[in-house]
Each structure stands twice: as structure tokens, then as C-alpha cells.
Amino acid sequence: xASFFTSRLFFVSLVLVIIAATLPLYVxxxxxxxxxxxxxxxxxxxxxxxxxxxxxxxxFGPTFLIGVGAYTAGILNAQFGWSVYLCIVLGASxxxxxxxxxxxxxxxxxxxxxxxxxxxxxxxxQNFIVVFADLTGGEIGLTIPDVITINAGANYWIALGFMTIxxxxxxxxxxxxxxxxxxxxxxxxxxAGALGFNIVKxxxxxxxxxxxxxxxxxALLVFYFGTASVGTVVDVAVGVNVIVSAVLGGRRTVxxxxxxxxxLIVAGEFLRPTGELATFIVSAVALLVVLFFPGGFLxxxxxxxxxx
Amino acid sequence: xxxxxxxxxxFAISALYALGATGFTLIFGVSGVLNLSHGAIMxxxxxxxxxxxxxxxxxxxxxxxxxxxxxxxxxxxxxFAVVKPIQDSRRIPNEEKEIFVLTGxxxxxxxxxxxxxxxxxxxxxxxxxxxxxxxxxxxxxxxxNEIFTAIVCCLVIALLWLLVNRTRTGKAVLAASMxxxxxxxxxxxxxxxxxxxxxxxxxxxxxxxxxxxxxxxVSSYSVxxxxxxxxxxxxxxxxxxxxxxxxxxxxVGYLETAxxxxxxxxxxxxxxxxxxxxxxxxxxxxxxxxx
Numbered sequence: 001x002a003s004f005f006t007s008r009l010f011f012v013s014l015v016l017v018i019i020a021a022t023l024p025l026y027v028x029x030x031x032x033x034x035x036x037x038x039x040x041x042x043x044x045x046x047x048x049x050x051x052x053x054x055x056x057x058x059x060f061g062p063t064f065l066i067g068v069g070a071y072t073a074g075i076l077n078a079q080f081g082w083s084v085y086l087c088i089v090l091g092a093s094x095x096x097x098x099x100x101x102x103x104x105x106x107x108x109x110x111x112x113x114x115x116x117x118x119x120x121x122x123x124x125x126q127n128f129i130v131v132f133a134d135l136t137g138g139e140i141g142l143t144i145p146d147v148i149t150i151n152a153g154a155n156y157w158i159a160l161g162f163m164t165i166x167x168x169x170x171x172x173x174x175x176x177x178x179x180x181x182x183x184x185x186x187x188x189x190x191x192a193g194a195l196g197f198n199i200v201k202x203x204x205x206x207x208x209x210x211x212x213x214x215x216x217x218x219a220l221l222v223f224y225f226g227t228a229s230v231g232t233v234v235d236v237a238v239g240v241n242v243i244v245s246a247v248l249g250g251r252r253t254v255x256x257x258x259x260x261x262x263x264l265i266v267a268g269e270f271l272r273p274t275g276e277l278a279t280f281i282v283s284a285v286a287l288l289v290v291l292f293f294p295g296g297f298l299x300x301x302x303x304x305x306x307x308x
Numbered sequence: 309x310x311x312x313x314x315x316x317x318x319f320a321i322s323a324l325y326a327l328g329a330t331g332f333t334l335i336f337g338v339s340g341v342l343n344l345s346h347g348a349i350m351x352x353x354x355x356x357x358x359x360x361x362x363x364x365x366x367x368x369x370x371x372x373x374x375x376x377x378x379x380x381x382x383x384x385x386x387x388f389a390v391v392k393p394i395q396d397s398r399r400i401p402n403e404e405k406e407i408f409v410l411t412g413x414x415x416x417x418x419x420x421x422x423x424x425x426x427x428x429x430x431x432x433x434x435x436x437x438x439x440x441x442x443x444x445x446x447x448x449x450x451x452x453n454e455i456f457t458a459i460v461c462c463l464v465i466a467l468l469w470l471l472v473n474r475t476r477t478g479k480a481v482l483a484a485s486m487x488x489x490x491x492x493x494x495x496x497x498x499x500x501x502x503x504x505x506x507x508x509x510x511x512x513x514x515x516x517x518x519x520x521x522x523x524x525x526v527s528s529y530s531v532x533x534x535x536x537x538x539x540x541x542x543x544x545x546x547x548x549x550x551x552x553x554x555x556x557x558x559x560v561g562y563l564e565t566a567x568x569x570x571x572x573x574x575x576x577x578x579x580x581x582x583x584x585x586x587x588x589x590x591x592x593x594x595x596x597x598x599x
Contacts, residue, residue, distance in 0.1 A: 058407055105585065109592040111406065112342050116543045117588050119536060120581050127578050187403060236532050240414060247411050280422035287415040290408060291393050294400045 009302070013255060017164050024153035032156040038265040039159035040221045042258030043166045045245035047213040049257040050170055052246060055203050056186025057110070061118030062214060062242045064102060067125050067234035069095035069215025074142045074228035075135060084146045088219040095215020096208055103207040107200055110189075119236070126234055141229030148223050155224055162220060163258060166213050171254045173209065182206055183252070244286050250296030259297055312446045314566050320454045322561025323461035324519060328534070329541040329553045330465060331512035337548030338485040338505045341409055345386055345417030346513065347534030348424075353379035353514040354521030355424055358433040368438045372518045375435070379514025380507065382420065387506040390416045392499075417531060425528040435521035457519045464515055465554070468508070472550075481505055485548070544584055546597020555595055559583070 024032055048062045073091030076082045082090075106117040129136045136142055149155060173179055184192040185199040193199050222228045232238065241264060249260025264282060271278035293300045332346050357375025360366050366374070390412045394400060400408050437453040445455070472478035484491045484501045492498050520526060520534075541560055545552030560580045568576045587594065 052407075056403070056407070058410060105589045109588060112336075112547060113543060113588065113592055113594075115410070116539055117585070120540065120584050120588075123536065123577070124581050124585075127575075127581070131574060131578070236536070240418065243411065244415065276422065276426045280419055280426065283415045283418040283422065287390070287412060287419065290412050290415065291390075291397070294397065294404075294408060 009255070013167075017160070020160055021157070024156055029152040032152045034265065034269055035262070036152075036156050036159040036224060037221070038262040039156075039163040039258075040217050040224070041241065041245065041261040041265055042163050043213055043217040044242045045249065045257035045261040046167060046170050046254050047210040047217070048242050049246040049251060049254050050174060050182075051203075051206050051210045052243075052251060055182045055206050057203070058112075058115045058243075059118045059210075060115045060236075060239060060243075061102065061121045063234050063236065063239040064118065064121040064125050065095050065099055065211045065214035066218035066238070066242075067122070067129075067230075068098040068218075070218035070222045070228050070233040071129065071136060071142070072215075073219035074144050074222045077146055077223075078137075078142050078144050079135060081145075084148055084223055088216065088223065091219030091222075092212055092216040095211045095218065098215075099207050099211025100204075103204055107203055107207070122234065122236060122239060126230055129230055129234065137228070139230065141227050141231075144222055144226050144228065146223065147226055148220075158220070159224070162217070166217070167255055167258060170209075170213065174252075174254050178202060178205065244283075246296075248286050248289050248296055250299035250302075253296070253298040253302070256296050256298030263297070309447060310569060313448045314562070314569050316445055316448055316450055317454070317569075318562040318565035320458040320523070321565060322558040323458045323465075324516065324523065325537065325541055325561045326554050326557035327461040327464055327512060328516040328520070329538045329545075329557055330468065330550060331509040331516070332538045333542045333545070333548060333550055333553045334468075334512070335505055335509050336542065337550070338481055339488075339502055340406065341391055342406075342413070342539075343386065343391070343509075344410055344414040344535055344539075345390075345420060346538050347531040347536075348417035348420035349379050349382045349386070349510070349513045350517030350520060350534050351424060351526050351528065351531050352382050352420055353517030354435055354526040355428050355433055357518045357521055358435045359428065361436045362433075368436045371436065372438065375518040375521070376511060376514030379517055380510035383506050383510030383513065384503075386413065386416060387502065392502075417535065421528050421531040424531075428528075430528050432525045432527040433521065434525035435518060437522045453522055457523050460515065460519060464512065468512070468550075471508070477504055540580070540584055543594055544587055546594030549594070549596040552594060552596030 020035075023035070044062060044066055047065075048059060051057055051059050069091040072094035073087040076090055077084065077087045102118065102121050106114055109117060130138055133139070148158065181192065181197045181199075181202045184195075185197065185202060189199055218233055221233065225232060242261070245260035245264050246257040247260070248263065249258065250256030264286075267282055267285070268278055271281050274281065289296065295303060328350060332343060335341050335343055353375040356378035357371045360374040361368050361371030391409055394405060394408045394412050397405075397408075437456070439452045439456045441452045442449050443452055443455070444450070472482060480491065480496055480501055481504060483494075484496075484498065488498055491501065517526070537560070541556045542553050544560065545554070545556035560583075563580045563583065564576050567579050
């Protein structure tokens with residue numbers, strides 16, 4: 001852990017964060033808005049990587065955790081008028097509870113079965129949102145009366161600060177003994193168990209941490225957008241973006257996942273002139289990275305550093 | 309009356325689910341590949357059949373054939389451009405190949421979906437049915453197309469059963485699913501067996517896609533839900549177990565149809581999802597799965 005503070009990765013991250021923090025001084029509100037969303041997605045992707053990259057479990061349900069956090073915060077604000085900050089805290093808490101409920105059956109199974117259990121959770125949440133339309137706004141979405149602030153620069157700084165703190169905590173966790181046990185259990189669960197580690201307990205902990213950050217980020221995003229809808233926080237397509245971000249940036253790197261998310265959202269925007277082909281191009285690029293640079297952006301950069 | 313209606317409609321949709329899931333489970337059983345571009349291949353088949361019959365006016369039979377052909381080509385492309393490179397890659401550790409196949413086929417499926425949306429728009433397309441008209445079955449007015457769909461699905465599944473259990477090729481495929489290394493020791497090329505399996509898969513997915521296009525219609529939005537429902541049925545039945553997914557397809561098909569008629573179409577998929585969670589909880593390997 002101590003070696004991290006002298007590593008090149010730490011200095012590069014520090015410089016990037018400082019440069020990013022000065023952006024509101026000279027770029028347009030449009031760019032800031034784009035990056036604000038990208039930063040929240042960065043947290044989604046990092047939280048997902050903790051579970052996938054380290055514990056080796058493909059969680060198809062990141063949007064279940066994100067959606068529970070987002071909708072809980074949104075509903076409490078829109079239907080009951082509770083204050084924004086209380087709603088954010090309760091949103092993150094609801095996500096942790098939902099994560100616990102999902103983890104109990106999901107962690108008993110592995111691989112594709114785990115993937116499906118988590119996918120079903122997303123589909124159920126979608127169905128319930130549509131069925132309880134009075135409360136949730138249904139397919140149209142929920143309009144949120146309050147926002148944290150309407151200042152684009154302030155919103156951007158909140159998102160950047162939130163992402164940086166989350167990254168520090170999640171990265172620290174991934175390098176801690178807990179992270180190492182997770183990694184071991186992902187690679188060889190039988191052996192890790194034989195060494196006396198309680199794998200299920202570690203995975204449960206990873207799931208809960210993942211749920212906390214996903215839910216918190218989802219709740220913050222709702223108060224940035226001013227709306228909560230299936231398409232923005234629950235849809236399987238959003239989950240696909242989270243998964244692609246983490247793989248693209250480099251699994252098991254945590255920080256890479258955030259880079260992947262920022263790349264994905266910014267690239268999607270750059271490709272907007274190509275119209276409907278934008279998603280096609282982004283997916284094709286991601287597929288090429290998966291095939292030729294399976295370590296992802298950060299994985300490739302780090303292995304080069306290790307070699308030199 | 310309503311019971312008969314559920315019985316008949318449920319049978320057609322269940323048979324279609326069964327056919328759609330069979331190829332998916334076959335590939336998993338033989339090579340351990342979960343192909344998340346499954347829905348995209350089915351939709352590609354349906355859209356090709358629609359375009360050939362409705363735009364190029366080649367007729368319904370030729371249209372259907374073109375649809376199946378497109379699915380076959382897409383299945384081969386999936387194997388050679390995505391699955392095989394990942395399986396052969398030296399840069400991806402063996403224990404992570406499964407996850408990379410999932411991610412790779414997922415991205416591939418999105419690419420196909422976006423291309424379909426680009427060239428054919430997002431609008432729903434209904435493939436011209438091969439048989440038209442309505443007939444009275446047990447007092448229920450039933451489209452002939454629905455009966456045709458059910459019959460074709462059952463026939464194709466029966467043919468597949470014969471192919472796997474009664475032919476030399478089928479036996480090689482079965483052997484590969486049980487012990488890949490043993491098959492290579494017998495002097496059979498594993499890659500050739502996989503190519504045969506992907507060909508069978510392509511044809512199955514193509515037929516299922518074209519029938520779906522005639523029966524319910526498809527659009528590029530169908531890609532995700534189709535993959536998800538095939539995935540659910542296959543896992544409910546037990547991964548790799550063809551008979552398990554047949555049972556699961558009928559359970560899910562009837563549960564959805566009964567819910568739609570007796571409760572409300574809005575709640576259609578919820579009981580099936582609840583059942584899935586319940587089965588995962590008490591029997592994680594699925595109905596007929598091996599662990």
C-alpha cells in the first residue's frame with residue numbers, strides 16, 4: 001500500500017485529478033455536464049469491478065443496485081418531499097439492503113448462474129417500476145423537484161470529488177488483505193477456502209461495498225438529472241455500459257474502470273455526428289480491445305511499465 | 309373456453325421458446341460457451357426474412373430460407389470472429405475465458421443490433437406468414453400460423469433429437485460435450501465438432517427467429533429481451549441439459565400465457581421471474597442440471 005504513494009500510477013492519477021479540477025475555469029457547461037455524468041458512471045464501473053475483477057463474479061445486475069439507490073432517493077424526494085441529503089443517505093442504505101437480499105441467493109451459485117440471478121433482479125425491478133407506476137412514474141419516469149445545485153461547475157466538482165474519494169476507498173480496499181483474499185477466491189475458490197479464508201463472507205462484504213457506492217452514485221445522479229427513469233438508471237443497456245467500461249479500462253485495476261467509463265461516454269458524444277452508428281462504433285472498438293488488449297487500457301499501460 | 313385458449317396459445321409460445329433456447333443450451337453443453345449474441349442472431353434472421361419477402365418480393369418460402377441462411381452465416385461469424393479468438397488467445401488466462409466470451413458476445417450482439425437499427429430502423433417487422441387464415445380448435449379461433457409455428461418447432465426439435473442420438477456426427481458431438489480431451493484422443497478434430505455445433509445452432513436460431521417474426525414480429529429492441537429469456541429458460545432447465553430447457557420452456561410459456569389471460573398482460577413476465585429466483589434458491593443447478 002505504501003509503495004502506491006511513490007508509484008507512477010499515483011502521480012499520474014494525482015496530476016489527472018488536478019487538471020480535471022481546473023476544467024470548470026475554461027471549458028463550456030456542455031463539456032462539464034458530459035463529464036459530470038461520466039464521473040458518476042465511473043463510480044458505477046469501479047464498484048462493479050470490485051466484485052467482478054477481484055471476486056471473479058460476473059454481476060449482470062449493477063443497475064439493480066444503482067436503480068434501487070436512485071429510485072429510493074427519487075421517490076422519497078418527489079412523493080414525500082424529504083430533504084435531498086437525507087434522500088441520498090437513505091438511497092445508499094436501501095441499495096445496501098437490496099444488495100444483501102440479492103447476495104444471499106446469488107452467492108450460493110457461481111458463474112453463469114450468478115450472472116442470471118443478478119440479471120433477473122434487474123428485470124424484476126424494471127417490472128415493479130412499471131407496475132407501481134403511481135409511485136415510480138412508470139415508463140415515463142419520475143420528476144424530481146429538488147436538485148443539489150443548478151450550477152454546472154459546482155455539480156462537476158461534486159461529481160469529481162465524489163469519484164476521487166470513491167476511487168481512493170475502492171482502490172485501497174482492492175489492495176488491502178480483503179482485496180487479496182477476494183482475488184484469490186476469484187482465481188481458485190477451493191484453494192482459498194482451504195487456506196482458511198471464509199470466501200462467502202469476503203464476497204458478501206465486496207457485494208455490500210459495491211452496493212453502497214452504486215446506490216450512492218445512483219442517488220447523486222438522480223439529483224443531478226432531476227429525473228429518475230428506467231432508461232437512465234435501471235435498463236440492462238446501462239448495465240452493459242458499466243460492464244464494458246470496466247473491461248475496457250482494465251479489469252482488476254479499479255481505477256481503469258473509471259477511465260473506461262469516461263472514455264465510453266465521451267466517445268459516444270464525439271461520435272454523435274455519425275448518428276445511429278455511434279453505439280456500433282463504440283461496441284466495435286470495445287470488442288477489439290477485448291480481443292487484442294484483454295488487459296484493457298490501464299492493464300496494457302501497467303504491463304508496459306512493469307516491463308520497462 | 310378460456311382454459312382451452314390458454315392451452316393452445318401457451319403451447320405455441322412454449323414450443324417457440326423451446327426451439328429458441330435449444331441451440332443456446334446445445335452450444336453451452338458442448339463447448340461451455342454462453343452466447344449472449346443469441347437474441348441478435350434471431351432478430352437478424354427475422355429481419356432478413358422480412359426484407360427478402362416484403363422488400364425484394366422473393367416469396368415467403370424463399371424469404372424464410374434466406375432468414376435461416378443469414379442466421380447460419382451470423383452464427384459462423386460469431387464463432388470465428390469472437391468466440392474462437394478468445395478461446396485461442398494466449399493473453400487471456402484460462403479461468404477468465406468464460407467471462408471474456410460473455411463480454412465479447414455481448415458486444416457482438418450490440419453491434420448486430422445497431423446495424424439492424426441503422427439499416428432497417430427500430431420499427432417492428434412482421435414476417436409474412438407462410439400459412440394464413442384462422443381455424444376453430446376446440447371452440448377457440450386460432451390463427452393457422454400459430455398451429456404451423458407449434459408444429460415446425462416440435463418437428464425441428466424431434467429432428468435434432470434424432471441427429472444427436474442416432475447419427476455418427478451427433479454421437480461425436482455428445483462425446484465432445486462429455487469429454488473434449490477424450491474426443492481428440494480418438495483422432496477427431498475438436499474444432500470441426502464445434503463448427504458442426506455452431507452450424508446446427510445457426511439453423512435452429514434462424515428457424516426460431518423467422519417463426520418469431522411471423523408469430524409476434526420483431527424489432528432491434530427485441531434483441532436484449534430475447535437473449536434474456538433464452539438465458540432464463542436454459543438456466544431454469546439446467547445449463548447444458550436439452551431436456552431440462554424443453555421442460556423449462558413449457559413452464560415459462562404456460563406461466564406467462566396464464567398470467568396474461570387470467571391476471572393482466574402487464575404482469576406477464578413477473579411470475580416466471582419469481583419462479584426462477586425460487587428455483588435458483590432451492591436448486592441452484594436448475595431443474596435437470598448437473599453440477
